[in-house]
Amino acid sequence: MQKMVKEKVWHLKEGNPVLQHIISRELGISPLLARLLVNRGVLTAEDARFFLQGNINQMGNPYLLPDMHRAVELILTAIEKRKNILVYGDYDADGVTATALMVQVLRRLGARVDYYIPHRLVEGYGLHEEAVHWARQSGVDLLITVDCGISAKKEVEAALGAGGPEIIITDHHQVPEEIPPAAAVINPLRKESLYPFRDLAGVGVALKLAQALLEAAGEGETAWHDYLDLACVGTVADIVPLLGENRLLVKYGLPKLAATSNPGFQALMQASGVKAEKIGVREIGFALAPRLNAAGRMGNSRMAVELLLSRDPGEAEKLAAQLDRENRERQQVESRVLAEALGMLDALGRDRDPVVVLASSGWHPGVIGIVASRLVDMLYRPVLLVSLDEGLGKGSGRSIPGFHLYRALFHCREHLLSFGGHEGAAGFTLPADRVDGLRQALNDYAAVALSPDLLQPRLEIDALVSLEDMTCELVTELDGLGPHGHGNPEPLLACSGAAVINCREVGRDGRHLKLLLQEKGVVRDGIGFDLAGHLENLSPGEAVELAFVPSLERWNGDVRVQLEIKDLRRNGRWEGVQKPGLAPDQAGEDNLINQLTGTLKTIYKKPSFFWPEFIQRILAVSEQEGPACPGQIPGIPGFQQPFLQVACHAEEPARSLQLPLELPFQVKDLREQPSRPSRLARLADVRQRLLVVVSSAHRAVELAMFLRRACYRSGRRVAFCHPWLSSQQREKLCQLFAGGEINVLLTTPVLALDLAGSGAENLVIYNLPYHREEWEILLAVALVEKIRSLWLLFGKEDMREACFYLAALAPDRDPLARLYSILSQTSSGSNALARGRREVDSEDNFSRWLAGLLRRNGCPWAQDFTVALGLKVFFELGLVKWRSEKSGWPVIMCPAGGRKLSLSASPTYCRLHQLKKEALSWQEYVLKAPLRDIITGCQPQRVIARF
Numbered sequence: 001m002q003k004m005v006k007e008k009v010w011h012l013k014e015g016n017p018v019l020q021h022i023i024s025r026e027l028g029i030s031p032l033l034a035r036l037l038v039n040r041g042v043l044t045a046e047d048a049r050f051f052l053q054g055n056i057n058q059m060g061n062p063y064l065l066p067d068m069h070r071a072v073e074l075i076l077t078a079i080e081k082r083k084n085i086l087v088y089g090d091y092d093a094d095g096v097t098a099t100a101l102m103v104q105v106l107r108r109l110g111a112r113v114d115y116y117i118p119h120r121l122v123e124g125y126g127l128h129e130e131a132v133h134w135a136r137q138s139g140v141d142l143l144i145t146v147d148c149g150i151s152a153k154k155e156v157e158a159a160l161g162a163g164g165p166e167i168i169i170t171d172h173h174q175v176p177e178e179i180p181p182a183a184a185v186i187n188p189l190r191k192e193s194l195y196p197f198r199d200l201a202g203v204g205v206a207l208k209l210a211q212a213l214l215e216a217a218g219e220g221e222t223a224w225h226d227y228l229d230l231a232c233v234g235t236v237a238d239i240v241p242l243l244g245e246n247r248l249l250v251k252y253g254l255p256k257l258a259a260t261s262n263p264g265f266q267a268l269m270q271a272s273g274v275k276a277e278k279i280g281v282r283e284i285g286f287a288l289a290p291r292l293n294a295a296g297r298m299g300n301s302r303m304a305v306e307l308l309l310s311r312d313p314g315e316a317e318k319l320a321a322q323l324d325r326e327n328r329e330r331q332q333v334e335s336r337v338l339a340e341a342l343g344m345l346d347a348l349g350r351d352r353d354p355v356v357v358l359a360s361s362g363w364h365p366g367v368i369g370i371v372a373s374r375l376v377d378m379l380y381r382p383v384l385l386v387s388l389d390e391g392l393g394k395g396s397g398r399s400i401p402g403f404h405l406y407r408a409l410f411h412c413r414e415h416l417l418s419f420g421g422h423e424g425a426a427g428f429t430l431p432a433d434r435v436d437g438l439r440q441a442l443n444d445y446a447a448v449a450l451s452p453d454l455l456q457p458r459l460e461i462d463a464l465v466s467l468e469d470m471t472c473e474l475v476t477e478l479d480g481l482g483p484h485g486h487g488n489p490e491p492l493l494a495c496s497g498a499a500v501i502n503c504r505e506v507g508r509d510g511r512h513l514k515l516l517l518q519e520k521g522v523v524r525d526g527i528g529f530d531l532a533g534h535l536e537n538l539s540p541g542e543a544v545e546l547a548f549v550p551s552l553e554r555w556n557g558d559v560r561v562q563l564e565i566k567d568l569r570r571n572g573r574w575e576g577v578q579k580p581g582l583a584p585d586q587a588g589e590d591n592l593i594n595q596l597t598g599t600l601k602t603i604y605k606k607p608s609f610f611w612p613e614f615i616q617r618i619l620a621v622s623e624q625e626g627p628a629c630p631g632q633i634p635g636i637p638g639f640q641q642p643f644l645q646v647a648c649h650a651e652e653p654a655r656s657l658q659l660p661l662e663l664p665f666q667v668k669d670l671r672e673q674p675s676r677p678s679r680l681a682r683l684a685d686v687r688q689r690l691l692v693v694v695s696s697a698h699r700a701v702e703l704a705m706f707l708r709r710a711c712y713r714s715g716r717r718v719a720f721c722h723p724w725l726s727s728q729q730r731e732k733l734c735q736l737f738a739g740g741e742i743n744v745l746l747t748t749p750v751l752a753l754d755l756a757g758s759g760a761e762n763l764v765i766y767n768l769p770y771h772r773e774e775w776e777i778l779l780a781v782a783l784v785e786k787i788r789s790l791w792l793l794f795g796k797e798d799m800r801e802a803c804f805y806l807a808a809l810a811p812d813r814d815p816l817a818r819l820y821s822i823l824s825q826t827s828s829g830s831n832a833l834a835r836g837r838r839e840v841d842s843e844d845n846f847s848r849w850l851a852g853l854l855r856r857n858g859c860p861w862a863q864d865f866t867v868a869l870g871l872k873v874f875f876e877l878g879l880v881k882w883r884s885e886k887s888g889w890p891v892i893m894c895p896a897g898g899r900k901l902s903l904s905a906s907p908t909y910c911r912l913h914q915l916k917k918e919a920l921s922w923q924e925y926v927l928k929a930p931l932r933d934i935i936t937g938c939q940p941q942r943v944i945a946r947f
Contacts, residue, residue, distance in 0.1 A: 008459040008567055010494065010547065013039050015463070018604045022702050023048045025610065032463060033477055036491050039462050040243065040481075043706040044677045046797070051243075052480050056225065056252040059245050060674050062212040064194040065205075067184035071168050072212050074142065074183055079111045083141035086165070087115040088127060089305070090147040090202065091296030093289045097234030098146035098170075098203040100264075100308035101227050105210040109217050114140075117301045120366060127152035132159050132167075140165045147171060147202025149180065150187055156180035170205045172240075174422075194682075196675030197245040203234030204249060228253040229260045230308065236281055237289035241487025244675070250483050254279060264307040267320035268292075281485045291320075294327035297366035334367040338374060341385065354446045354455065355408075357439035359386035359393060359432075369396035369425070376400060380457045382408075382450075384442070388432045395428045397421070402454040403446070412441040459547055459567055461494045467519040470561045475550045490549045492566060495519065500542050505532045515565065517546070525553070528565035537570075544568050596719065596729065600701060603724055607848075607864060612695045613723070613748040614770035615805050618915065619865055622872070622908075665787045667931050672795040676766070677703065681710035683764060683791060684718065684744045689737065691760035691785070692746045693778060695767035695798070697722035700746040703766070707744055721747040721755070734758055749774045756784040764791040768798035768926065770806075771919045775926065779935065792934075799923045806919055808863045810912035811870060813903060815859045819870045820879065822853050824893060846890055869908065876906040 015035040024034035026045035034048070042048050050058065062068050078085055085106060089099030099115050106113040116135070118128060127149045135143055142165055145152075149169035153176070156167050160181060167182040175189045186205060188195045200208070211224035232253020235246050242250055257265060258276045265288075269276060272287040295303045303326075307319040337360075344358050356379065368385040375383040376398045382405060384397035399405040405426045409419045415438040419428035430438060470493075484490045501516040501523065513534060515526035526548065528534070538544070548563040603609050608616070673679055684690055684707050694700050704720035711718060719742045721733045730751065736742045738758040747755060749769065763782050769775040782790050811819075847864040854862035871891065874880040879901070881892040903909045926934055 008457045010461055011458045012461045018600045019043055019702055019705055021604055022698050030477055035463055040488055044702050047677050054248060056248055058674055060196045062208040065186050065208055066190045066192045067186050068212055071184035071186055072216050078142045079109055082112060084139050085111050085113040085142045086135050086140040088143055088145045089117050091117055091120045091301040093237035093292040094202045094234045095147035096292050096301055096304045097230045098206040099305050101230040102146050102206050119300050120296050127155045129155045129158050136164050142166050144168045146206045151176050153178055153180045156182050170209055172200050172202050172205050196678045199241050201235045201238040201240045203231050207231045229257040232257055233284055233288055236284040239486045242485035243487050263313045263316040264310050267316035271320040271324040281483050291323045291327045294323055294330045297330050298326050333364045334370055337363050337367055337371045353443050354381055354450050355442045356383045359388055359435045361388040363387040365394045372396055372398040381455055386435055391432045393430045393432050397426045399424050403450050408442055408445050411445050412438055415441055462491050463493055465493045465495055467495055467498055467524050468522040470550050472559055472561060475552050475561055492549055495546045497543050498546055500538055500540055502540055503538050524561055524563055526563040526565045534568060610698045612805055613750055614774060615809055666789045668789055668791045669931050670793050676793050677706055681707060685711045685714050688761040690744045690762045692764040692766055693749055693752050694746055697724050704746045716743045718744040721745055721751055749777050752781045756781045760785050760787060762789045763787045764793060766793045768794035768923055770802055772922045802923055804861045806916045807861045808866045810916040811866055816870055818857050873906040873909045876908055877901050
């Protein structure tokens with residue numbers, strides 16, 4: 001039976017230009033790569049840097065997971081006292097790898113340990129009371145679940161009532177309202193969890209427990225790396241999003257798997273025909289995982305665990321061969337069920353129902369989920385299959401985007417005995433005589449919930465590009481997005497108007513399509529797997545639209561770009577774009593927030609939009625110093641007033657705010673926490689007003705957009721307030737925040753003063769304050785606001801950024817000498833630099849052009865203001881004069897004439913370097929000092945705030 005292919009609707013994801021520009025500028029990556037990151041939900045420069053540059057040791061501290069301390073203490077005590085430990089797992093590949101991992105770690109630590117996997121067909125998923133009773137009768141003292149147990153409240157209560165065994169639960173599934181009363185419950189989805197990443201697979205949670213155990217037992221900080229091969233396979237097999245820490249586990253686990261010393265994995269790769277040097281996500285998903293799953297689907301998963309625990313290559317080879325046979329049997333059974341289901345559909349009429357519900361007494365319950373998934377691919381509609389046995393039906397369903405299967409079953413629950421699942425997949429049981437009723441009820445529900453356009457398959461396009469954009473360098477950069485998988489697909493790009501030079505069939509049976517394409521003089525090769533059917537509609541010279549994944553083809557030492565074509569057409573339907581920067585149900589935002597977003601279109605590409613507020617304030621003071629400055633410091637025309645106001649505050653009398661002996665607010669120390677944006681999202685996703693202070697305008701914008709997406713389900717209203725907004729906009733934001741119409745407001749230190757008294761209940765200092773003066777401002781805000789909690793989220797990364805901008809603000813002797821040399825060469829008129837003067841038509845361009853030359857000459861931190869401040873130093877030393885004309889080349893060189901000049905003769909140089917010294921000293925102190933000392937500073941019970 002051939003697969004029915006429906007024409008796909010091409011859907012272009014619209015990027016967020018502001019976030020893309022911020023990420024591209026901050027990381028120095030191409031705008032296309034930044035767009036692809038935003039499309040994958042990576043919305044901040046911090047998260048983008050972690051995505052592209054993060055390493056395995058940057059994963060979160062395991063003790064941020066709830067009950068981790070208790071679990072480690074219980075397990076190590078049990079090992080020390082020679083108690084019997086049982087690891088209780090699940091029958092899928094995630095549960096099997098998690099079981100093998102935990103058993104291996106416990107054996108390494110000298111534990112007396114065994115394991116238990118419930119029989120899929122006899123017992124079903126989860127922790128069972130009968131199994132716990134068996135464990136107690138067998139002398140088990142401590143039972144540790146992996147990949148299951150979070151819903152086993154009744155079973156744990158029964159164990160407590162019967163006197164054991166003691167139970168530790170590790171799981172990653174949705175947490176019910178009441179968790180089991182186990183000795184420890186480790187799950188990143190618990191409300192109490194401080195762990196920065198919530199989407200770990202079951203094996204990932206087991207690995208975090210293993211990390212904590214091994215470190216506590218003195219095995220070393222990296223001993224847990226020995227189990228990355230198991231974590232990698234289980235993570236891929238469980239189809240969790242390959243983002244965040246899951247992506248790291250797979251990225252670092254793949255080379256570990258390729259070089260594995262585990263006889264079980266070696267035998268499994270050999271049995272499945274997988275070459276170690278070519279191991280990737282696809283090989284795990286389509287070769288290794290199905291064989292590990294096969295035993296559980298057809299009966300008992302114990303064989304898969306034995307394989308992974310085996311130390312004997314001969315035994316491992318036999319077990320792998322048996323799993324391979326089980327997998328072939330599973331494929332045969334699956335093919336038979338698929339054929340029968342298709343026959344039933346042909347008899348009924350394939351297009352009869354928008355939701356397909358089929359049942360048979362001859363179907364193996366272990367394969368109906370896979371068959372349902374294959375039918376969804378063929379029919380592009382939700383499919384539920386039911387295996388009937390002795391009056392009872394066990395069902396499994398798969399859905400399409402836009403139709404929430406769990407909600408549909410909940411709506412039809414009167415026909416069911418039990419059900420569970422999520423948006424895309426679900427399992428259920430029902431009386432055999434209720435199948436027809438379930439079919440009718442689901443289709444009645446679908447008549448309202450499943451619109452006809454949802455039954456049209458869509459192709460999600462990341463970006464429209466030109467073939468000339470597809471260079472080897474760009475494709476190599478895009479490779480940094482891998483490894484790819486669920487939640488992190490390969491970049492799917494589209495090109496419109498490429499001309500077909502020639503096309504032909506290739507491959508076995510001529511199933512594939514080989515193309516040579518040209519656009520704007522650029523020629524690229526394309527290959528379309530299973531697309532030979534398009535050949536009869538193509539002719540040389542014809543312009544087509546292409547949807548493709550770019551890759552690099554290497555042949556005989558030559559490297560060139562190849563396009564893997566996913567779809568092509570002449571002129572097809574494009575669906576309306578979406579705005580990934582906004583949550584879908586925030587379309588009705590009030591006019592003010594829309595105005596704020598619109599304001600960004602005119603300012604977000606200005607370099608000064610990225611400068612930290614502390615730097616802006618220093619520049620504002622410099623602008624006020626009058627004619628001694630050779631021209632104005634490039635500031636922020638039209639938006640200077642807030643910075644000038646703060647500069648004037650320094651001239652006003654200081655007012656003391658006394659800190660009582662007991663702080664009036666709690667201080668939450670989260671310095672040096674990983675994944676700060678995720679941690680902030682946790683704080684923002686509560687029903688309290690939250691004021692978040694960041695270092696610069698662009699940081700306020702990117703984090704606000706990130707939080708608006710992260711918190712949209714809870715209805716939290718998030719906005720940003722920075723000095724680039726008009727005074728009317730800022731005043732309105734203050735009113736909305738004070739009135740509770742905005743729940744989370746991100747702002748900068750200067751404007752935090754204006755917000756003092758607005759009733760914020762929590763204050764978050766997200767970025768490290770540059771100087772003690774900024775710190776005092778924020779403490780004053782905390783006192784005036786009478787906040788409940790002060791959260792400190794800053795870390796060393798902030799200091800690295802501060803060093804960058806402070807180097808630009810107070811350049812040392814060497815960069816100043818380079819700037820003077822460049823000025824001398826450009827003024828002489830005798831070289832290429834001098835000829836570049838013709839490009840300069842304004843003072844702003846003059847500073848920007850010279851800053852670019854400095855960056856190319858070993859000063860990567862140089863900014864426009866670096867040039868302006870350097871010129872001011874030269875002016876004070878008598879080395880330059882400023883032309884009175886308003887156009888043309890603005891500088892006249894004044895040779896030193898043999899005079900010995902000291903930079904200390906420049907007041908600007910001395911002032912800025914003293915300021916840099918103070919700032920760096922303060923930052924180093926505030927990163928390391930105890931909390932109480934940070935709050936009180938050098939003058940206990942006293943903080944100075946200028947208003």
